Amino acid sequence: MRVSRLMLVTLRDVPAEAEIISHQLLIRGGYIRRVTSGIYAYLPLMWRVLSKITAIVQKEMDATGSLQTLLPQLHPSELWHRSGRWHGYTAGEGIMFHLVDRQGRELGLGPTHEEVITNLAGELLNSYRQLPISLYQIQTKFRDEIRPRFGLMRSREFIMKDAYSFHSNEQDLQSTYNDMNRAYKNIFKRCGVEAIAVDADSGAIGGAASQEFMVTANSGEDLILKSTDGKYAANLEKAVSIPSKSKDLDYEDFKLLDTPNQSTINLLCKEQGIKDYQVIKVILLIAQLENAQKQPLLVSIRGDQELNEVKLSNALFTETGQSVISISTIKKEDIISEGLKPFPFGYIGPDLSNELLKGANSWNQTFLRFTDKTAASLNKFICGSNQLNQHRISDWKALGGLPKTLEIRNAKEGDSCLHDPNQKLIATRGIEVGHIFQLGRKYSQSLKAFFTNEKGIQIPFWMGCYGIGISRLAQAAVEQHHDELGICWPIQIAPFEAIVVIANMKDTLQKELGEKIYSLLKEKGVDALIDDREERAGVKFKDADLIGIPWRLVVGRDAEKGQVELVRRSTKEKNLLTPETAINKILEEI
RNA sequence: CGGGGCGUGGCGCAGUUUGGUAGCGCGGGUGCUUUGGGAGCACUAGGUCGCAGGUUCGAAUCCUGUCGCCCCGACCA
Numbered sequence: 001m002r003v004s005r006l007m008l009v010t011l012r013d014v015p016a017e018a019e020i021i022s023h024q025l026l027i028r029g030g031y032i033r034r035v036t037s038g039i040y041a042y043l044p045l046m047w048r049v050l051s052k053i054t055a056i057v058q059k060e061m062d063a064t065g066s067l068q069t070l071l072p073q074l075h076p077s078e079l080w081h082r083s084g085r086w087h088g089y090t091a092g093e094g095i096m097f098h099l100v101d102r103q104g105r106e107l108g109l110g111p112t113h114e115e116v117i118t119n120l121a122g123e124l125l126n127s128y129r130q131l132p133i134s135l136y137q138i139q140t141k142f143r144d145e146i147r148p149r150f151g152l153m154r155s156r157e158f159i160m161k162d163a164y165s166f167h168s169n170e171q172d173l174q175s176t177y178n179d180m181n182r183a184y185k186n187i188f189k190r191c192g193v194e195a196i197a198v199d200a201d202s203g204a205i206g207g208a209a210s211q212e213f214m215v216t217a218n219s220g221e222d223l224i225l226k227s228t229d230g231k232y233a234a235n236l237e238k239a240v241s242i243p244s245k246s247k248d249l250d251y252e253d254f255k256l257l258d259t260p261n262q263s264t265i266n267l268l269c270k271e272q273g274i275k276d277y278q279v280i281k282v283i284l285l286i287a288q289l290e291n292a293q294k295q296p297l298l299v300s301i302r303g304d305q306e307l308n309e310v311k312l313s314n315a316l317f318t319e320t321g322q323s324v325i326s327i328s329t330i331k332k333e334d335i336i337s338e339g340l341k342p343f344p345f346g347y348i349g350p351d352l353s354n355e356l357l358k359g360a361n362s363w364n365q366t367f368l369r370f371t372d373k374t375a376a377s378l379n380k381f382i383c384g385s386n387q388l389n390q391h392r393i394s395d396w397k398a399l400g401g402l403p404k405t406l407e408i409r410n411a412k413e414g415d416s417c418l419h420d421p422n423q424k425l426i427a428t429r430g431i432e433v434g435h436i437f438q439l440g441r442k443y444s445q446s447l448k449a450f451f452t453n454e455k456g457i458q459i460p461f462w463m464g465c466y467g468i469g470i471s472r473l474a475q476a477a478v479e480q481h482h483d484e485l486g487i488c489w490p491i492q493i494a495p496f497e498a499i500v501v502i503a504n505m506k507d508t509l510q511k512e513l514g515e516k517i518y519s520l521l522k523e524k525g526v527d528a529l530i531d532d533r534e535e536r537a538g539v540k541f542k543d544a545d546l547i548g549i550p551w552r553l554v555v556g557r558d559a560e561k562g563q564v565e566l567v568r569r570s571t572k573e574k575n576l577l578t579p580e581t582a583i584n585k586i587l588e589e590i
Numbered sequence: 591c592g593g594g595g596c597g598u599g600g601c602g603c604a605g606u607u608u609g610g611u612a613g614c615g616c617g618g619g620u621g622c623u624u625u626g627g628g629a630g631c632a633c634u635a636g637g638u639c640g641c642a643g644g645u646u647c648g649a650a651u652c653c654u655g656u657c658g659c660c661c662c663g664a665c666c667a
Contacts, residue, residue, distance in 0.1 A: 009600090009617095011616095012601080012628065013601055014602080015601070015602080017659075034659090037658080037659065095665070095666080112667090143666070146591085146663095146666095147664085149660085154666070158667070212667095222666095327664095328664080433667070434667070467667050469667030472667055501626095503625080504625060504626085535628090536625055536626085536628080536629065537626040538625090538626065538628055539629095540626095541627050542627065545627090546628095554626075556626055557626070
């Protein structure tokens, strides 16, 4: 391909819309253009990158025996009603774009394809003899993200590889899950990105295994905790640890303490000369449940710990059998709008009376009470007295016993690991580029996708699902591979492997030699680009660096001595070589 | 949705406080010079100042409404 014919439009200034480096470089390098919020055009260079990633993904998926398909993007609402997800995905902050067609039929634009594929499997797979089956597709997905951002990192229209597997039993599902795990590791390695697998939350479905693949990058939206020995890594949502030690309070007696203006843990500890891990912090939240109930929650946790809302929400599902639509902390305004008397915020204890909820406009009138293990294991502690300006020294017995005890705190950096207490957790940030999941039978049950097993009984499939964000992965690669001059694509996914730069187009010798080298490279199967523009050399160098082609062959002033300059983009290493040697060097390296 | 910010030639911005009829840099076009790290000079094209009302002799600037975009939080590949 010739740069003069490539519709290459590079930008010198950083576009105002882009915040993170990968987003900036992709726009500046002429890879993408924003069409509207969260929706991007993939320009020709980008399409080549995406195609290369796609090819790698296809090879690895095919190798696992998965079959490529292409499913519709418009889904009938009926299927989503059957799985019970229509409401959750369209109402309120639901992420599914949906519409009504001219016949009045309701349709949704697919954010994911469990419904469609499970329904198909139910129609096509009737016997255990046909199983296992794994299907995948690479296609545009639509999600009306609450807040699209960072270019392709979180867009409303994006390219995703999604795969679904169907099994006659759980062991078989686990075996395919493990195959996928391996395939994913191969995929990221072959794409030249460093990705780590972390334990992830498996949501309200409960129980099933789930792993996320994270490209490590400071701009990542996810916080990952990993052990120093590399044996454990998990998303913050899921991460577990041994909490730091506490120490019992020295005070002898249970008593009330006057603590005016000590409504925060910090102030209280400072004034009372105690440590935050000797205090019980009480957090009030309101949970919106699937059945439209609004359930007040009272959570007790040790003062130095943070509540993990994902863990809480899972606990709530187990407790109520209802999936949780949202959880938010209770604020003074909420109390007022519920028509309740003021709560003693800053001085609330685990035994706060349900009386306070009496007459609430829309809330349930009893608190669901949970205690984190860290709080439950304190023998003597300070907590709020449920009256303003007073705390008290107490134990659980004095409070009328322990509420339900669970693990609902965030693990944090510096905590000891469960698998080896000598190992500490360290925090890094990551971009989630892949997620594999043992779904179990949730969808096959709700959509009545059954097969007949060896015993002649109709049972629902065991299912797994496996996603990779193709367009996100492309940008994540840039986030991981760039320098001050521009992108440094891993060669496996670079839009071109080599670029021939003719320094001076008016010099016939250079021009002819450049063209010759370009032809030779193509003959040898190298994905080559030639910069044949009537531009000054400096401009061409800047552009080549910006768009990040791994190898650059400069045909310039040394052409008359029969030499060209070979530059490796990633290291800026330069060598003057004969054209033949330079071409051979490139062939060796790719 | 809550909080913050911004809409002015293709891109990045100034001008808005204090109303007087639009400017800078980059980019585009033409010509000459230059030619290995985003060249120089000259000429040139390109804007109903997001949109709609209003105030005023006069609005990019003041008022009202509306649309769009970006950042922080809840969501996820």
